Amino acid sequence: MMLQVLGSFVRSRDRGDTLEKALTTTTTRTVADDDLLLQLKINYYPRCPQPELAVGVEAHTDVSALSFILHNGVPVLQVLHGTRWVTARHEPGTIIVHVGDALEILSNGRYTSVLHSGLVNREAVRISWVVFCEPPPDCVLLHPLPELVTEGHPARSRMPSG
Template sequence: MEKLISNNNPMEKLISNNNQLQRPLPEEYIFPLEKRPGKLPVSACKFVPVIDLDETAGDSRAVISQKILKASQEFGFFQVINHGVPEDLMKDTMSMFKKFFDLPAEDKAIFYTEDARSKKYCNLFPSSMIYATEDVHLWRDNLKHDCHPLEKCILDWPEKPTGYRKVVGSYATEVTKMVPRILELIGEGLGLESGYFEGKLGGVSSLSVNHYPPCPDPSLTLGLSKHCDPNLITILLQDDVCGLQIFKDNEWIGVDPVPHAFVVNIGYQLQIMSNNKLKSVEHRAVTNSRTARTSVAFFFTPRDDIMIEPARDLIDASNPQVFRACQFLEFLRYYMAKNGTDEDALEHFKLRA
């Protein structure tokens, strides 16, 4: 079967730059049969809880923290509204990213790389950071921003489209302010002392923007393979196109976009800190043949200088410690060595009876 790209122009590896998409899906994007999304309809998940953060004042706060706890245990995901990030800023940020991927190839070329070790604070990858070694390519283009410290990283960000740095920088600031509020509610739901997560953020925060152009045959490929996030917590901004799916009760179910909401995803580090009370759920992204989809994941990680371990208040005779203490970097190196595809990266860090 004909390949999608030539070897003469690496930028052709970006799907958003290729003008010959209306043809059979190229073989290098076709997943093995057991990993394909297939042609069967997938359940639409309208039951992932939507949490109204305006209700956290007064007597309702305890109720909301318990709702978050239940969602984090049952789904590993929940959505939040009335979170304090201005709706216009969310809309403008998504618009900036869509405009970026529509830019001419020469404007995106300065960010393009296939080197996972790039030291730049903003990189544009085809498929993933391991393009040269992956068995099958993802049907996406991926733009990564380092965001900490923001005043330094932003100088490496795109200047086109006009206003990009101002809008995306403001977005990063507002989302960063929201995360401690959510972590505090999670801590309250678990019964931890106030401020337990304070100071544990701040190692590295990063934005990962996934752009999924229309696909010739969505049944054969994936925009993002199944995985759990290795970090502490992820804040996802979706556009209005469906594509996010979580694996629950032995089936893939779609997480319907909610206007002006963020999807909050429990990462592996929160599962460790909660002594396995919270769950990081497998999720993936599927494509469609009609409409481009863009999603914006904001990853928050623990600080490098602390040990990640279960909270002492969650350990007793009836709830023994599940995981050993480890540095986040140790965990991340193990996770990355498996290319993020380990069936359960946490097993390596569990204490043995």
């Protein structure tokens, strides 16, 4: 189901409508279209002579459904894969996309929010632009899409937090 939602999101001329509809119809209160928050976070980290002693961004998950990270080709992100931290590929001209908490909840756990942290670099300035859409702060109690709740896969009452 979420692949269908995301697929129609990618193919549609109204790119945000499908995801926006899912986010606005599965909350604890009615959410107007203009209640959703579209956020742009710009990160600038100067060169760091001792990156092993610094924390770029502490480990966290995003409340958004999806996060899109545009970067300047310098490693910007580590993700927890099993029990190991892995540096995300950072090819120039690419966008890193990862799943956030809202999509984990909407998909009833079929997609998992990515625990990640930001990096600093010894040799290069790191710049990234993170774009994400999230529910309003007073309405973060989302519910799984009804069609994804079955007897064999009941609604998860609490999503794991990284």
